[in-house]
């Protein structure tokens with residue numbers, strides 16, 4: 587097998603550096619003393635870049651910004667010059683969108699194409715690490731039943747999401763497929779894919795539009811005070827995920843897809859961990875709601891009934907052994923991740939309990 591050696595004296599490019607998942611990857615690269623090329627939508631937005639700049643000030647590494655947009659062809663080429671390694675994390679992670687094609691699928695799919703066509707044009711890039719998602723492996727929880735042993739592995743693809751049903755999952759599936767297609771048409775650079783489940787844990791920036799923040803906030807802001815939907819969910823800590831990306835970038839023999847998910851958990855399990863730490867100061871859900879009620883209330887809560895039908899009550903079953911064996915991922919307890927995340931939200935006034 588081809589061993590890909592990445593020279594750490596060369597700059598490393600990361601797309602979406604301002605994002606939640608990317609923040610900790612940037613920190614890991616800076617701690618290693620690397621030079622980062624960060625193409626962002628608005629390199630002049632000092633407020634949005636202040637957390638990354640503070641990190642760069644504290645470490646041996648450095649960060650240089652470029653202007654780029656997923657929807658603008660060729661806009662990543664300049665930032666890629668001289669880089670042997672490219673992390674492509676940028677892609678919208680939003681649940682409620684007005685126009686799924688415009689707001690999710692185009693930035694994910696055209697963005698991936700745009701970045702990778704830039705990689706094809708570059709002379710220096712040897713490896714691309716793509717942040718995909720377990721959403722490219724499984725669409726709805728009930729799909730696990732049709733997989734061998736009822737579990738999701740790197741061999742499976744999501745075949746049930748469409749632009750009208752689970753549009754975010756669809757966007758991640760078509761984007762990852764496009765990445766493999768472009769990769770297979772050449773042999774200069776290799777592709778390593780990271781497929782995380784729901785990411786939790788404190789952000790480098792305490793305020794984010796990532797859906798991770800929304801979901802966890804809702805466990806403690808009263809949205810679920812009458813009870814939680816019977817949702818099983820895979821979760822992983824953002825800091826452990828960054829370490830997985832780092833290894834995926836630099837370990838010479840790594841190839842293919844990697845499910846990165848600490849545990850197959852449940853909304854109520856996460857809520858109970860928070861309750862143990864923060865007590866009754868927040869209106870955490872105490873029970874699960876009957877499925878028919880969740881189904882009935884779905885439109886009022888901004889969800890589609892079809893999504894409820896195909897997910898609520900179905901176990902979540904991802905096999906994470908490849909990530910452990912090949913990337914050496916060590917998962918911290920999910921309880922620690924959720925508590926640290928919620929504490930950050932308290933500290934920054936994102937959630938306020940009765941004792942605050």
Ligand code: NAP
Nearest residue numbers: 602604605606607627655656675676677719784785796798
């Ligand atoms: P996030 O905080 O919202 O980050 C998304 C990033 O994408 C931001 O840096 C944003 O840049 C950038 N972006 C969005 N549209 C863009 C455009 N048109 N042009 C250039 N940049 C654009 O979300 P996240 O949770 O960190 O997600 C990062 C990646 O992880 C995504 O690929 C997501 O699918 C994947 N992922 C996330 C989770 C999770 O639970 N969070 C789970 C699995 C996979 P701006 O600063 O310019 O807005």
